[in-house]
Amino acid sequence: MEQQSHKVKSADRVLDIFELFTGGTESYNLTEISKNLNMPPSSTYLLLQNMLKRGYLEVDKSGKQFRIGYKLFMIQNRYSQGTSLSEEFYQVAEKIAFDLNETVSLAIRSGSQLHYIGEKISTQGLRYTPNQGETPPLHATASGKIFLAHMTKEELLELYPTEQLEKITDKTIGTLTELLEELEKVKSRGIGYNMGETVTGVHCVAAAVFDAEQKVVASISISIPVVRITDELWSRIHDWIERASSELSRKVYG
Template sequence: MSTLVKSADRTLAILDLLTEHRDGLTLTEVQRRLEFPKSSTYVLLMTMTARGFLEQDPDTRRFRIGIRLWQAGQSYVAINDLEKVALPYMETLRDTLNETVQLATLDGTDNVYIAKVDPDHHLRLASRVGVRLPAYATGIGKALLSQLDEDDLRDRFADTEFVRYTPQTVTSLPELLAAVRQARTHGYAIDNCEYTPGVFCVAAPLNGLRATTRAAISVSIPEVRKTPELIRRTIDTLCSTAHQLSLRLGYRDGAAPTTRRD
């Protein structure tokens, strides 16, 4: 960590914090949450505001993400294009199964949701685009991790503290490696109430993207609607959709995916 530039690291920490607080935070709230010196926090906030990366409400004095950060985000064409290309496939998958379908990419050890389509059930998954979750605790995360080699996995999670969100959560690196190997073998990953109690998820990786971009799609099923027949249909339909979308993204292996449900 000695190679980090302190002011740059603090700037990025502020952006991370305000990304999670859409209503904004005051100078004091930012300083207390990040435990930075108040004087340097003020200077960083005002500099970022002057450059348009933050904006400050004149009445509440709260700082929020600014227009320049949004503009910078729009330059990430790979994710923007991926969402546009994937959405019709996601909608067809949703229409076929009538369950929540999500699209996510991998960022470090987290999966970040970039698109979602909801079913017409009253009981549905309460999630939103932009949320990041630990990849070890979700089905879509394990599908994303299945695209990495084991050396990369070990390096990424070497210092990770595995939090137990439910009794089913993966809580160690060996356990995660085993789950990822299983996902590679089967062609899909499963999250059996590992992050959200009462939610079963099946996820499949996408191919055809540039080497630095990892993506996957998932289907989430409430426990009350889960049946062996629905799980079987979900696995088959999801894997077929993931393969079709991968071909659309430029994947050149025309062989249809084979899946195992043992």
């Protein structure tokens, strides 16, 4: 019975941590969570690390400030909408793949990283195959730039406090100044590009999925090896990404 009681107590503490974030404060450190909930720091630390590992919490670059993670978005999306984003994504992705036979992905943001939560892989021998759970930096991806373009200058500076940015390939944007210039272009055209910035020889086009309040909740993208790109195919990719963005936003959140 003692073991069962302990399990219930731990579950209550996890729920208490979630409820703490409903108070309007975006992030807390270990000490703040422990004091607010009157929990021992040692057991609080263990709970936070487990929630962090499972994706229910995330930390800032310092590794000390905890905030709600991407996993809750996935659960919310599944149950708070009459129509599932994932289900609608796969229906749209099937149509895109049938016409283009290129890889289609669905992603969400987690801090400064991108999380792929859905994908329809091209059947061609040479193809890009992102893995669900893969977490590339936002600034190196087309979908990531969509999220960044809808953030305030203050939010961007919090994510990127220094001028130098992590480079994944020699094409990756390497400075904050360059990134801000690129994001202005993303804002004006509503489309994000990744021109070999994550994987050499692979280009990607992305657009936003908006909720009812016109906030970006996800991004859909199409990836294609450079060797297959033609003017005609590039045009069709743009047509599809715009249609997919509009369709997902309308059907799931409209």
